[in-house]
Amino acid sequence: MTEQTLILDGARVAQDIKDGLVSRVKRLSEQGITPCLATILVGDDPASATYVRMKGNACRRLGMESLKITLDAGTTTEELIREIQKLNADPNVHGILLQHPVPHQIDERAAFDAIAIEKDVDGVTTLGFAQNAFGFAAYPSCTPAAIIAILDYYRIPVEGKHAVVVGRSPILGKPVSLMLLNRNATVTICHSRTKGLGDIVSQAEIVVAAVGKPKFIQGDWIQDGAVILDAGYNEGNVGDVDYEACLEKASAITPVPAGVGPVTIAMLLKHTVDAAEKQLG
């Protein structure tokens, strides 16, 4: 590690966001409102079950409510949409999170789009995505929002920088690219058909790894002084970045765990509190 490499401490950023929510949750509860996040888990993928449990625990620790809906792996799109519609109609539910991925027989886009925009706290609906692209979303996707929050917390300049995002999923790579673009970065988006990936990454001043492949981003791809944000979370608590090798080159880097992950959860809580406050008018 070079002496000056800054470890971007996600736990600290997350705590700062959650500290800001305590008084807001208290004020809401004085008005008889407990912010409530409903999570829907379809099937029994153990990693997804863990994420849902972590989100529920985080809600409870902050005095918020969490409502967990578990549906069996054979659930149809229509059945899932009916559950979402019930949550849309429930005035005690402020945010809805459909845990991704869902079993393959489900039309995930249709299910996401069934979530009412005012409860779309993870920016997964087509409308929420579009609003984020235009730069005025109430609730941008939580992991992209977490990446931006980390950059902001550490006052890392984005304007005019060349950002390379590896991954283009609708919940992560694409929205974070648009958010960086809206912050006046020059953005290159890479994906599985990109040619010369290492050369492109080596031109980046900011690298966002959103690939879903352990230790995929190599140390010798990294320009000296680049800022690296690793959204990856793979089995064994390993990110999408070869951390040890990239640490040597980077000026700042998020670790895994305790990087982007905890900030993502904090963002989800914040968006749910924001949504609950809107109920006050």
Ligand code: NAP
């Ligand atoms: P995803 O939907 O599987 O998307 C992966 C992206 O990586 C795709 O765009 C794919 O390209 C691209 N890709 C795959 N192989 C590649 C290669 N060899 N070269 C270049 N690009 C390649 O995954 P995701 O949902 O975006 O998640 C990405 C990672 O972030 C995962 O590790 C996931 O666990 C993690 N994640 C973390 C959080 C958090 O809170 N920290 C939240 C969400 C996701 P194509 O589009 O061409 O297929």
